[in-house]
Amino acid sequence: MSTVQPRRSSRRRTATTKASFKLINDAHSTEDEEPGLDNGDGDGDGATQQRGAKRQKTKGSYAKTTVTKKLAGSRKRGRLSALPEMPLDILFEILKYLDPLDLLRMARTTKDLRSVLMNRSALSVWKSARANIPFLLDCPEGVSEPAFANFMFTTNCHVCLSPRAAYSFAARCVRYCKNCIDRKVIWKPYSNLDLSSALPGGRAASFKLMYTYEVNRPNTPIAGVWLQQDYDDLLKEYQEFPESATKAEDFLELKKSTANNIGEREYEYRDWMEQQEALRAMQRYAARDERRDAILDRLTTAGFGEDIRGMATWELQQFRNHHMVKQPRLLSDRIWKNIEPTMVALMLMFRNQRRQRERAKIIARRRELFARMVNLYERECPLGEVVPSAADFYFLDSATTVRQIIEESPDEEEITLEHFAQYKNQLPQICSEWKTSMIPQLLSVIQRATGEEVDESVLHLAKTIFACRLCDESIFYPEILAHACLQEPPLFDPVDVSRRSTLIDLETAPWNENHALTYRPRRVDSASEVIRGCGLKPDTAKTEDLDAKEFWAMSLTADLGDVEVMDWRRAVRVSHIHPDDQWCQLSKPESMRCFGDVELMFYLNSITIVACVHCRALLLSRDLIDHMSDHKVGPVERSDFFVHRDNPTICTFSTSISVDQCGAKELL
Ligand SMILES: [Zn+2]
Ligand SMILES: [Zn+2]
Ligand SMILES: [Zn+2]
Numbered sequence: 001m002s003t004v005q006p007r008r009s010s011r012r013r014t015a016t017t018k019a020s021f022k023l024i025n026d027a028h029s030t031e032d033e034e035p036g037l038d039n040g041d042g043d044g045d046g047a048t049q050q051r052g053a054k055r056q057k058t059k060g061s062y063a064k065t066t067v068t069k070k071l072a073g074s075r076k077r078g079r080l081s082a083l084p085e086m087p088l089d090i091l092f093e094i095l096k097y098l099d100p101l102d103l104l105r106m107a108r109t110t111k112d113l114r115s116v117l118m119n120r121s122a123l124s125v126w127k128s129a130r131a132n133i134p135f136l137l138d139c140p141e142g143v144s145e146p147a148f149a150n151f152m153f154t155t156n157c158h159v160c161l162s163p164r165a166a167y168s169f170a171a172r173c174v175r176y177c178k179n180c181i182d183r184k185v186i187w188k189p190y191s192n193l194d195l196s197s198a199l200p201g202g203r204a205a206s207f208k209l210m211y212t213y214e215v216n217r218p219n220t221p222i223a224g225v226w227l228q229q230d231y232d233d234l235l236k237e238y239q240e241f242p243e244s245a246t247k248a249e250d251f252l253e254l255k256k257s258t259a260n261n262i263g264e265r266e267y268e269y270r271d272w273m274e275q276q277e278a279l280r281a282m283q284r285y286a287a288r289d290e291r292r293d294a295i296l297d298r299l300t301t302a303g304f305g306e307d308i309r310g311m312a313t314w315e316l317q318q319f320r321n322h323h324m325v326k327q328p329r330l331l332s333d334r335i336w337k338n339i340e341p342t343m344v345a346l347m348l349m350f351r352n353q354r355r356q357r358e359r360a361k362i363i364a365r366r367r368e369l370f371a372r373m374v375n376l377y378e379r380e381c382p383l384g385e386v387v388p389s390a391a392d393f394y395f396l397d398s399a400t401t402v403r404q405i406i407e408e409s410p411d412e413e414e415i416t417l418e419h420f421a422q423y424k425n426q427l428p429q430i431c432s433e434w435k436t437s438m439i440p441q442l443l444s445v446i447q448r449a450t451g452e453e454v455d456e457s458v459l460h461l462a463k464t465i466f467a468c469r470l471c472d473e474s475i476f477y478p479e480i481l482a483h484a485c486l487q488e489p490p491l492f493d494p495v496d497v498s499r500r501s502t503l504i505d506l507e508t509a510p511w512n513e514n515h516a517l518t519y520r521p522r523r524v525d526s527a528s529e530v531i532r533g534c535g536l537k538p539d540t541a542k543t544e545d546l547d548a549k550e551f552w553a554m555s556l557t558a559d560l561g562d563v564e565v566m567d568w569r570r571a572v573r574v575s576h577i578h579p580d581d582q583w584c585q586l587s588k589p590e591s592m593r594c595f596g597d598v599e600l601m602f603y604l605n606s607i608t609i610v611a612c613v614h615c616r617a618l619l620l621s622r623d624l625i626d627h628m629s630d631h632k633v634g635p636v637e638r639s640d641f642f643v644h645r646d647n648p649t650i651c652t653f654s655t656s657i658s659v660d661q662c663g664a665k666e667l668l
Contacts, residue, residue: 083112083113083116088116088121091116092121092122092124092125095117095122095125095129096124096125096128096129097132098125098129098132099129099132099133099153100126100129100130100132100133100145100148100149100152100153101149101153101154102129103117103125103126103129103146103149104146104149104150104153104154107146117146118146123145126145126146126149127145129149130145130148130149135272135275136152136272137152137170137268137269137272140170140171140173140265143172143173147173148173150173151168151170151173151174151175152173155175156175157175157176157177157179157180158174158175158176158180159176159177159180159183159184160177160179160180162177162179164177165177165178165180166178167181167215168269169213169227169266170265170266170268170269170270171211171261171262171265171266172227172229172230174227174229178217181215183228184227184228184229185213185215185225185226185227185228186225186226186227186228186231187223187225188223188224189206189210189212189224189225189226189231190203190206190212190224195226195231198235199234199235199238200238200247200248200251200252201248201249201252205248205252207259208252208255208256208258208259209234209252209255209258209259210226210230210231210234210259211226211227211230211258211259211260211262211263211266212224212225212226212259213225213226213227213266230262234255234258237251237255238251283328284328287328287329287330288325288326288327288328290330290331291325291327291328291329291330291331292319292320292325292326294330294331295325295331295336295339295343296308298331298336298340298343299343299344299347302344304344304347304351307347307350307351307354308347310350310354311350311354312353312354312357315350315353319346319350322346324339324342324343325343358411359411360501362411363406363407363505364501364504364505366405366406366407366409366415367390367394367406367502367505367506368505368506368507369415369416369417369420370390370393370394370402370406370420370506371390371505371506371507371508372417373417373420373423373424374387374389374390374393374427375390376417376424377424377427379616383611383613383616383642383644384642384644386431386435386478386479386481386482387431387482388431388434388435388481388482388511389487389506389508389509389510389511390506390507390508391487391489391502391503391506391508391509391510391513392434392487392508392510392511393427393430393434394502394506395510396430396434398423398426398430399423401423402419402420402423405419405420435478435481438481438511439456439459441512442459442466442477442480443455443456443458443459445466445517445518445519446458446464446519448519449518449519449520449521450519450521459477459478460477460542460543460544461538461539461540461541461542461543462527462531462536462538462541462542462543462545462546462568462572463524463527463528463531463538463539463541463572464476464477464524465523465524465527465572465573466480466517466518466519467517467518467519467520467523468483468485468486468516468517468518469485469515469516469517469518470485470488470514470516471485473573474523474527474572474573474574474576475573476543476569476572480517481511485514485516486511486512486514486516486517487508487509487510487511488508488509488514488516489503489504489508489509489513489514490509490513490514490515491514520576522576522579523575523576525579526575526576526579527572527575527576529575529579529583530568530571530572530575530583531546531572532583533582533583533584533585534546534568534583534584534585535585546568546569547568571583599638600636600637600638603621603622603624603638603641603643604621604622604624604625604636605622606621606622607620607621607622608620608621608643609621609644610624610641610642610643611641611642611643611644612624612627612628612631612640612641612642613639613640613641613642614628614631614633614640615631621641621643624636624640624641628640
């Protein structure tokens, strides 16, 4: 490998002489032709001295005058062709502000410029160009400055010149494409005994002498390769090494660090490339941001300021990702002229969407007001009254006028509760009609589950409990018509988008639109056991019959001498959880009284949600004493508050008393 240092030469006015070409060759000590520089023929990296000499002749035969004459005809290159005419010191003074890539491009424009830049006298220009790139690696020994620049700043294959060659070898400053790499590397070098035995020291020393590059091809494991050029040079150097008895050892000693140095160079290069990639990415982002801001400025000037400020997050995203916006190219007047119609159309679309959103907000507020009106009505009803949800009312024909007020009044019209006053007066009538209209639905749920024809009377039986798929509670009729879970909007969007947004505004859905209602015959069977335990016939006993009786005992802890005591509704609702329990009616009025106190104490110490019967406020049961003192009521009694039957927390109440106390012993 030649390591000739470039010789200093005095500045020359004429760029193209045989002598200058010779100097270029000196500068290109590895290669006379730096790869990719000339878009002409092939094997840039592997050119031999002979070939270099041939090229030299060819180039040298160009006379300066011929070239300039030829180029003078070309308008495009007219100005550039004057550059080599300039005094060299002035030209170099200008060129030293360029980057290596600029110099490479310049060298490719005309033969004259090429001659100037490939001249050894231009070495300082290349060096200062290199210094213009912060943190750039040094030019490796034995590689010319242009060859180094070509390797670092272009991506062509050094054999076939195809762009974006994937495999780089930094210590040699060569790069190959996937088609050419096969001819340039030795695959599986360590498994080839002929190769390693040809090296001084044989196979063992080959690890020290040859650097193994990693080649990462798609869909193939990473391969370790030797560069053919490394191998050939090493063999040649060894042949030229002075003969002696200890030739192999001496050579090895001399070359020991070769592979290490190459490895370090590779590492530095990868590191540099990663940094550059990160830098380029940052620059791209910055350029994109700049373009986007410039477009926004133009649109603001065009009167879209309000629309820009009112863009929704997803619209902003859509705008940023628009192919005309998301480009790292700065916005020029010409570009703006091209993209303006599309951008304006986009903004008009956003404006339209924004107005629709604003309209939807106004309607949403009116619907919320409607829901509030329904809520106020419910609070005026007797405690525990079944009142449908706002969504149930909203979609009924009777609400047509109200819907028109909400959905069709102009934006600026303030809608208040007053607008719904007339409608509110009709609610008792609408409620009762609605309840009747729901009965066929309830019956069909029972029929589907049991396969039996049933009529309305079955709903009033004490054993008839429905189940909720969402909370798994058992619920009686008519409370099932107001069960909160059944008023939840369905999880999956109904196809109708406007209906969906109505449900969101009202925060409820029409009853059982989410299909959470179900009927489980096994629960009815265990409920029947409770009723039988009370001495009644499940097929005829109605809820009102059982409400007349007060408490029931459960034999859960009978072996400890205690029984679990609870109200019959709770017993029916939980009976399916312990289907083997025996149920009986409490017989002693004393135990009921005792139980009554226990129940009151339970509420006063728990956090069940209850309603005050005096002011209808909802509160936590443990706050009852404080609350009642405001009403000047005391001591608190069970009749001072109301626990909704649909409130699942009511099920938390039960208590254990001794079998003797409840008088149920003889029944167990
Ligand atoms: Zn190639
Ligand atoms: Zn539920
Ligand atoms: Zn109150």
